[in-house]
Amino acid sequence: xxxxxxxxxxxxxxxxxxxxxxxxxxxxxxxxxxxxxxxxxxxxxxxxxxxxxxxxxxxxxxxxxxxxxxxxxxxxxxxxxxxxxxxxxxxxxxxxxxxxxxxxxxxxxxxxxxxxxxxxxxxxxxxxxxxxxxxxxxxxxxxxxxxxxxxxxxxxxxxxxxxxxxxxxxxxxxxxxxxxxxxxxxxxxxxxxxxxxxxxxxxxxxxxxxxxxxxxxxxxxxxxxxxxxxxxxxxxxxxxxxxxxxxxxxxxxxxxxxxxxxxxxxxxxxxxxxxxxxxxxxxxxxxxxxxxxxxxxxxxxxxxxxxxxxxxxxxxxxxxxxxxxxxxxxxxxxxxxxxxxxxxxxxxxxxxxxxxxxxxxxxxxxxxxxxxxxxxxxxxxxxxxxxxxxxxxxxxxxxxxxxxxxxxxxxxxxxxxxxxxxx
Numbered sequence: 001x002x003x004x005x006x007x008x009x010x011x012x013x014x015x016x017x018x019x020x021x022x023x024x025x026x027x028x029x030x031x032x033x034x035x036x037x038x039x040x041x042x043x044x045x046x047x048x049x050x051x052x053x054x055x056x057x058x059x060x061x062x063x064x065x066x067x068x069x070x071x072x073x074x075x076x077x078x079x080x081x082x083x084x085x086x087x088x089x090x091x092x093x094x095x096x097x098x099x100x101x102x103x104x105x106x107x108x109x110x111x112x113x114x115x116x117x118x119x120x121x122x123x124x125x126x127x128x129x130x131x132x133x134x135x136x137x138x139x140x141x142x143x144x145x146x147x148x149x150x151x152x153x154x155x156x157x158x159x160x161x162x163x164x165x166x167x168x169x170x171x172x173x174x175x176x177x178x179x180x181x182x183x184x185x186x187x188x189x190x191x192x193x194x195x196x197x198x199x200x201x202x203x204x205x206x207x208x209x210x211x212x213x214x215x216x217x218x219x220x221x222x223x224x225x226x227x228x229x230x231x232x233x234x235x236x237x238x239x240x241x242x243x244x245x246x247x248x249x250x251x252x253x254x255x256x257x258x259x260x261x262x263x264x265x266x267x268x269x270x271x272x273x274x275x276x277x278x279x280x281x282x283x284x285x286x287x288x289x290x291x292x293x294x295x296x297x298x299x300x301x302x303x304x305x306x307x308x309x310x311x312x313x314x315x316x317x318x319x320x321x322x323x324x325x326x327x328x329x330x331x332x333x334x335x336x337x338x339x340x341x342x343x344x345x346x347x348x349x350x351x352x353x354x355x356x357x358x359x360x361x362x363x364x365x366x367x368x369x370x371x372x373x374x375x376x377x378x379x380x381x382x383x384x385x386x387x388x389x390x391x392x393x394x395x396x397x398x399x400x401x402x403x404x405x406x407x408x409x410x411x412x413x414x415x416x417x418x419x420x421x422x423x
Contacts, residue, residue, distance in 0.1 A: 014060075014061045014064040014088065015058055015059070015060055015061065015088070016036065016058070016059045016060075016061050016068065016070070016083060016087065016088060016089070016090065017056070017057070017058045017059075017088065017089045018034070018056070018057050018058075018059075018070060018081075018089055018090040018091060018092060019051075019054075019055045019056050019057075019091055019092075020032055020034070020051045020055045020057065020072050020074075020091075020092045020093075020094060021055060021091070021092075021093050021094070022055075022074075022093075022094055022095070022096065023093045023094065023095045023134075023135050023188065024095045024096040024134050024135055024136055025096070025134075027055075028051070028053070028054045028055030028056075029051055029055050029072075029074060029094050030051055030052060030053040030054070030055055031050060031051060032050065032051045032055075032072050032073060032074045032094065033048070033049075033050055033072070033073040034048065034049050034050060034051060034057045034059070034070065034071070034072050034073075035047070035048050035070075035071040035072075035073070036048065036059045036061075036068055036069075036070060036071075037068060037069040037070075037071060038062055038063065038066055038068055039066065039067045039068060039069055039382060040063055040066030040067070042382060042385075042403050042406070042407065043069070043382040043385075046061075046062045046068070047059040047060060047061075047062070051072075064085065064086070065085050066085060067082065067083065067084050067085055068082075068083040068087075069081075069082060069083065070082075070083055070090050070092060072092045072094055074094035074095070074096075074097070075096060075097040075137075076097065076139070077094075077095075077097050077137050077139055077185045077187075079092055079093070079094045079187075080092075095135050095136055095137045095187065095188055096136050096137070097136065097137045097138075097139050097185075098136050098137075098138060098139075099138070099139070099140035099141075100138065100140065101130065101132045101136050101137075101138040101186070102132055103130060103131040103132035103133060104128065104129070104130055104131075104132070104138060104186060104213075105128070105129050105131065105213070105214070105215075105216075106126060106127065106128055106129075106213045106214065106215040106216070107127040107128070107129050107190070107215070107216050107217070108125070108126070108127040108215065108216065108217045108218075108219065109124075109125075109126055109209070109211065109213075109215040109217070109218045109219070109255075110123075110124065110125040110126075110218075110219045110220075110221065111123070111124050111207070111209065111219070111220050111221070112124075112125075112220075112221040112222070113220075113221070113222045113226070113265060114222065114223055114226075114269060114270045114271055115201050115226065115265075115267070115268040115269065115270075116268060116270060117201075117268070118200060118201055118202070119198055119199070119200065119201055120198065120199050120200070120201035120205060121196075121197075121198050122149070122152065122196070122197050122198070122199070123194060123195070123196050123197075124146070124148065124194070124195045124197075125192065125193065125194045125195075126144070126146065126192065126193045126194075127190060127191075127192050128144060128186060128190065128191045128192070128193070129189070129190050130186045130187065130188050130189060130190075130191070131188075132188060135188035136188070137185050137186065137187045137188065138185065138186040139185040139186070141181075141183070142174065142181045142183075143181060143182055143183055143184060143185070143186060144181060144182045144184070144186065144191075144193065145174065145179060145180065145181045145182075145212050146171075146179075146180055146181075146182075146193075146195075146212065147178050147179055147180070147208075147209065147210040147212075148178050148180060148195065148197060149178070149197075149199060149205070149207055150177075150178055151199045151200055152178070152197040152198070152199045153197055153198055153199065154170075154171065154195060154196070154197050155196045155197055155198060156168070156195075156196045157169055157170055157171050157182075157193070157194065157195045157196070158193070158194045159182060159184045159191065159192070159193050159194075160191070160192045160193075161187055161189070161190075161191055162187075162189035162190045162191070163189075166194070169182060169183075169184050169193070171195060180195075203266060203267070203268070204264065204265065204266035204267075205264070205265055205266075206231075206262065206263075206264045207262065207263055207264070207265070208231070208261075208262040209261050209262075210258075211255060211257055211258065211259065211261060212257055212258075213257055214254075214255055214256045214257050214259075215255050216253065216254060217251060217252075217253055218251070218252040218253075218255045218261055219249060219250070219251050219252075220236070220249070220250040220251075220263060221247060221248070221249050221250075222247070222248055222265055222269075223246055223247060223248070223269030223270055223271050224245070224246045224247060224248050224269070225246070225267055225268065225269030226248075226265055226266065226267040226268065226269045227265065227266045227267050228248065228250055228263060228264075228265055229263060229264040229265075229266075230250075230262075230263050231260060231261075231262030231263055231264065232260065232262070233260035234252070234260050234261050234262055234263060235252055236250040236251060236252050236263070237250070237251050237252070237253075238250055239251055246269075246271055246272055247271050250263070382406055385399065385402055385403060385406065
């Protein structure tokens with residue numbers, strides 16, 4: 001009995017050590033705040049310290065059998081690292097922050113539409129790459145700006161860093177009409193933004209994207225039952241996705257800021273929900289996988305039997321670039337979103353997938369990695385829940401229901417992780 005009590009006490013009082021490195025200077029990051037968040041019952045702060053001159057830190061774990069999240073704050077920008085049960089040390093990389101960074105570029109700017117009756121539903125997506133050298137994080141008052149169509153009402157907006165999960169991030173209206181800005185850090189690597197909106201529709205509408213950045217690919221996607229007409233000076237190439245015959249894609253490549261990209265759409269129509277092939281279709285960027293329940297809601301332009309083996313797919317170089325699950329969080333997130341999205345609805349179609357030809361297909365995650373992916377999704381959802389609760393944006397009843405659902409899912413994920421580790 002004494003031995004068992006000693007083992008339990010040891011497990012409950014383990015120490016988590018770590019080192020924080022500055023990816024900009026390639027030196028230890030001294031003096032950064034480190035916050036330990038316990039994910040066992042929601043997201044509660046269970047420890048706080050600072051890194052020493054060598055970037056090292058040490059924190060006592062309140063419960064070594066529960067997952068934790070390590071948050072490092074460097075120059076007012078946060079960086080996270082998961083600490084699953086049993087973790088005793090972590091490494092976190094941070095970057096110096098500048099208001100403007102050289103090397104920011106837009107890889108893909110995607111506008112997708114469908115129309116029913118007197119309403120037009122739209123999604124605008126951006127894939128932004130930070131290739132600064134040395135690597136730095138860009139963060140300012142107008143960090144990433146864009147325009148929405150006149151009369152558009154935002155339904156939901158999200159941001160996602162490389163290797164992370166989508167989190168809600170509301171665009172801030174600017175002084176100029178229909179101009180918005182994401183106040184979200186552009187860390188080195190890729191950041192994705194998505195804005196879902198709706199607007200009145202009389203059967204036809206004209207758009208001027210007013211691009212503020214050049215883009216490798218500017219893409220417009222709409223149902224085949226709708227018509228697309230480019231504006232004066234706008235050069236688009238029409239493509240058809242052989243994996244979704246009811247969608248038409250218009251692409252302008254290597255665009256520049258301010259380049260004429262105006263266009264007009266007319267007619268009505270929606271795009272059917274199509275699923276990607278489960279064999280040979282590759283996997284999303286970063287190897288992220290969604291559960292079967294979520295995959296059933298995946299309405300990306302792709303799916304079906306696909307083209308014959310000898311038939312080239314004209315959209316292959318765009319496929320899988322913007323993560324299809326961007327609008328569809330993992331199952332745990334879906335439970336949470338269902339409880340809180342009573343006032344803001346998202347269009348019932350998902351964003352277009354875009355992939356560059358020179359990107360190799362990401363490897364499918366091993367079964368043992370799925371628990372880690374789920375834990376990462378839970379981290380983002382729990383964090384967003386706590387933020388909205390503290391800001392008073394959700395009621396106590398909604399908070400309690402969402403928290404209970406997430407806690408239950410987290411408990412199952414932890415048990416699965418422990419079993420797999422034992423095996």
